[in-house]
Amino acid sequence: MRIVIVVEGETDRRVLERVLDDLREQVRFEFLVANGRDAGRPIALRLLLSPQTAVALVYDADTTDQDRVRAEQQALESYFRRSVGQNQFLVQPFVPELEGIFFEVPDALQSALHSQIDSERRVAAIYAPKKVLTELLSSAKIHDVVELLENFTANDLKNLRQVQALQTIRKFVTNAGTS
Amino acid sequence: MTYLLESKDYDEPMSIEAIAKLRFRLEGRPASAMGIVFARSNFTIATETFAQFCSPLNVLLWSSDDLSFALEKSRMRTGLTEKFRYASEYGLPLLALRSA
Numbered sequence: 001m002r003i004v005i006v007v008e009g010e011t012d013r014r015v016l017e018r019v020l021d022d023l024r025e026q027v028r029f030e031f032l033v034a035n036g037r038d039a040g041r042p043i044a045l046r047l048l049l050s051p052q053t054a055v056a057l058v059y060d061a062d063t064t065d066q067d068r069v070r071a072e073q074q075a076l077e078s079y080f081r082r083s084v085g086q087n088q089f090l091v092q093p094f095v096p097e098l099e100g101i102f103f104e105v106p107d108a109l110q111s112a113l114h115s116q117i118d119s120e121r122r123v124a125a126i127y128a129p130k131k132v133l134t135e136l137l138s139s140a141k142i143h144d145v146v147e148l149l150e151n152f153t154a155n156d157l158k159n160l161r162q163v164q165a166l167q168t169i170r171k172f173v174t175n176a177g178t179s
Numbered sequence: 180m181t182y183l184l185e186s187k188d189y190d191e192p193m194s195i196e197a198i199a200k201l202r203f204r205l206e207g208r209p210a211s212a213m214g215i216v217f218a219r220s221n222f223t224i225a226t227e228t229f230a231q232f233c234s235p236l237n238v239l240l241w242s243s244d245d246l247s248f249a250l251e252k253s254r255m256r257t258g259l260t261e262k263f264r265y266a267s268e269y270g271l272p273l274l275a276l277r278s279a
Contacts, residue, residue, distance in 0.1 A: 032277075032278070034244065034275075034277070035243070035244045035247070036221060036244075038192050038220075038221030038222060038223065038224075038242070039221050039242060039243070039244040039275070039277075041224065041227075042227070042242070042273045042274070042275035042278075043275040043277055043278040045271070045275075046265075046274060046275050046278035046279065047278055049269060075224055076224065079224055079227075079228065083269065083271065
């Protein structure tokens with residue numbers, strides 16, 4: 001079984017690569033980087049038309065409106081379902097952006113940044129995690145999220161892997177690899 | 180094969196309108212004529228679905244990503260052939276060349 005995770009950009013790939021790397025002992029999977037969500041969709045569909053291929057399309061929802069997130073997710077699922085036969089697929093949004101995963105483990109994030117995150121920024125991060133994280137990284141003189149992840153301890157990474165969206169991707173990869 | 184070309188230089192993902200207009204122009208041409216829409220952005224799911232379910236499928240879509248890829252790899256001609264084959268085989272108007 002070929003397992004492909006289609007992501008929106010190189011940073012997303014590098015973050016997910018780090019978060020999923022422990023699964024490589026059990027399953028083989030690869031990443032394909034698209035230039036944005038609308039570019040990733042037809043790439044994922046083309047891959048799904050190949051036999052024995054499972055595809056996860058991972059993207060930023062760019063909204064915190066749960067109705068819009070669900071509607072878009074359902075539209076994408078319908079889009080794949082009407083053309084694809086037996087192959088497994090996953091449509092997984094990050095709400096609103098992938099960078100939001102770091103704010104779901106605030107203790108690990110603060111430890112990696114070597115500084116506290118004030119309450120104002122925590123609230124702002126719910127709606128614009130990428131922007132807030134960029135500011136925090138700049139203040140901490142950390143180049144990017146990949147460098148930030150290098151500051152995560154094994155236990156921090158373990159906690160990060162418990163984030164719901166990441167759990168869903170991990171489960172999909174594991175199930176596809178063993179089916 | 181004869182193609183009618185339409186190119187759009189929009190920042191936002193392409194809407195249905197351009198496809199509908201091109202299909203209207205194709206109605207006045209021989210049945211073998213096909214349309215191609217080149218976009219500097221990508222296509223919305225609605226636009227792609229519209230192009231897919233129009234009968235006959237006679238418009239091929241080239242997204243920004245396809246153009247970048249084909250120009251970088253000098254694959255405009257083979258890209259067009261691949262897109263036509265994909266449309267013929269699967270009934271889909273948008274082959275992502277990066278995945279071909």
